[in-house]
Amino acid sequence: MLKNDAALKKEGVTEENFHEMIGYYFTTSSTDGREVELKENGKDIIVAWRSKEEYAENVLDFRLHEFDLQVCVQPNQIASLPCLTLILCRWQP
Numbered sequence: 001m002l003k004n005d006a007a008l009k010k011e012g013v014t015e016e017n018f019h020e021m022i023g024y025y026f027t028t029s030s031t032d033g034r035e036v037e038l039k040e041n042g043k044d045i046i047v048a049w050r051s052k053e054e055y056a057e058n059v060l061d062f063r064l065h066e067f068d069l070q071v072c073v074q075p076n077q078i079a080s081l082p083c084l085t086l087i088l089c090r091w092q093p
Contacts, residue, residue, distance in 0.1 A: 015049040028059050031066060038062060
């Protein structure tokens with residue numbers, strides 16, 4: 001899990017050794033365990049100190065919308081879903 005800059009530095013993580021210490025690429029694991037690229041060729045793109053916020057935003061966006069298709073494709077069952085689920089559903093692609 002990425003932390004704020006001060007917490008990372010306290011643990012000895014610097015801009016220079018970030019990748020060696022953290023070792024992330026622009027991928028994440030889906031709920032079903034698949035590796036998902038967060039951007040085109042993400043498995044080949046190293047998360048650097050300067051791109052760590054972009055990585056975190058991409059992971060958050062993926063998590064927030066991971067189930068959009070499953071939720072939105074079944075409109076006849078929406079009435080049975082909790083309100084929070086409906087807030088996360090995008091009605092337009």
